[in-house]
Amino acid sequence: MGNAINVFSEIGPLKQVLLHRPGKELENLMPDYLERLLFDDIPFLDQARKEHDAFADTLRSKAIDVLYLEDLAAEALTSDGLKQQFLTEYLNEANIKGSDARKEIESYFSAIKDNREFIDQTMAGLRKNQLSVGVNKNLSDMVQDEYPFYIDPMPNLYFTRDPFATIGNSVSLNKMYAETRRRETLYAKYIFKYHPMFIENPVNLVYNRENDTRIEGGDELVLSKNVLAVGISQRTDVSSIEKLALQIFESEPSFEHVLAFNIGEERKFMHLDTVFTMVDYDKFTIHPEIEGDLVVYSLSKPNGQIKIVEEKDTLENILCRYLELPAVELIRCGGNDITAAAREQWNDGSNTLAIAPGEVVVYDRNTITNNKLEEAGVKLNYIPGSELVRGRGGPRCMSMPFVRENI
Known part of the structure; x- marks a missing residue:
């Protein structure tokens, strides 16, 4: 019996991915309550759906199997009793x-x-x-x-990356930062526990939504089969990273190191993947604003005990050492133009989705960053993002890989 979840890298050829097509939850956004629901503006639903469909079609054109959160959640409610159980939990959490x-x-x-x-x-x-x-x-x-x-509506649901994360053959079912998003993880709970595809292939949880400290999928990056990177951010607690690391080392034996990137707690740097993503074996996007002050800690378990070390080195050298590479290339969001960097990072220029080594999906609007990626030899698949970007998330935020080929 194979594994329903298989994600041992950020860049292995993508075979199956979970999306959520924006729904009527976006039409329940109101100006007076945007901050409560973590939005800065109200997307136009019809256009947002067209953009999202273009994203899904781009993935399908690469022979990637596209699944939808709303379909899997509906299919997981396999009996009236289960549906009632879900409704009771949903209403208990609806305040x-x-x-x-x-x-x-x-x-x-x-x-x-x-x-x-x-x-x-x-x-x-x-x-x-x-x-x-x-x-x-x-x-x-x-x-x-x-x-x-x-x-309340759940307008952030089209960012399927955050409520959980796939790591190796396991899932981190997350405790979200904001109360308004915590209910989102209920769908994943029922999918992984009751959907037929996971009944046959049970999924191991390395984090659980009942935990008391927060963590979100945008902060969880699988750099290789040996190395996981996690952001210490507005949305992810330090203590959550230690809990996750303990579970990973115990149940996913290929992982030997967890790198904790301290990116600060600003909304504009909401998650690690808004300022840093992997696009090839040795190439990464990065927002220049985090480079100077970035502190990285490494967690390992050499003799059954968690060992934590502050890495006093450049990011390039840290990545080279842990990924066993002679050199790496950091591709700066906005190039060396700090104005362009700030604008394009806000519009998710650093938030790429790798669908194969050296091939990514990007928003077409971030022209300077996209040019830099192309100059570095990265193949780009452009999607429109004028409405989708209003939720502050890019192609990586909007996608949750279930299966990647091992590299």
Whole structure:
């Protein structure tokens, strides 16, 4: 029996990937609540879907099997009992105030018989004007009246990279940084536990959403079958990296080192993969703003005990040593133009998705960074990103590899 998950690098030829096509959750974004939902602007859904479809078609044109989160989640609810179990957990985590509201909301969702329609509605959230709750309101129901939602939408779901991460043959099922995103990992929990493709090939979890410290997939990069890189960032705690490293060393024996990159806690550097991605055996994108102050720690387990060392060297030398390379090339976002670097990093110029060694998917809008990548001999597949980028994420953020060929 083969492994349903196989990811031992960032650059091995991509064979199967998970996406989420943007849905009505984006139409439930409102200017007054953007910060709460981690958005800076409201994407135009029709155009965002066209851009996302172009992304999926680009992947399919390379013979990559494209799966969708919403399909797998619907297919995982293989019985009425399981669907009810999911709904109970979903409502428990939806922060609904008032028992009367909870009962009527549960009835509303229970009445949706089609699993895919049911999943779509849970992702979109529930506006108060969609459901008229009866007049027997308690104080909690009444005080909450000003807020337009019974259940918040999940507009960040099209960034499938973050709720979990695939590492080797295992999955890191993450505890998300923001409360608004923590519910996103419920879909992955049910997929990996109950979907037929994982019932036959059970997945080992190296992190769990019930953990008490946060970690997100944009901070987890598989540099080789021996080396995992994890960002210490706005979204990922130091203590989470130690917990992850312990599990990785125990259950994924090929991994010998975890490199912790301290990139700081600014929103613009939200995850490690917004400032650093791998595009070839010896080539990496990097945002020049993090280079000077970047501190890297290495974690290993040479004699059954975790050993942590601060690496006092240049990033190039650290990468050469751990990846056993004679030299590496850092391709700077925006080139040497600090204005272009800041603009293109904000628009995810550093957030590339490698689909094979030396071949990546990029947004077409980051012209200076894209030129630098081409000058370095990297093959680019361009996708439009005018609307998708409003969520602050690029091709790597929007994709979760399930299977890559080993290299």
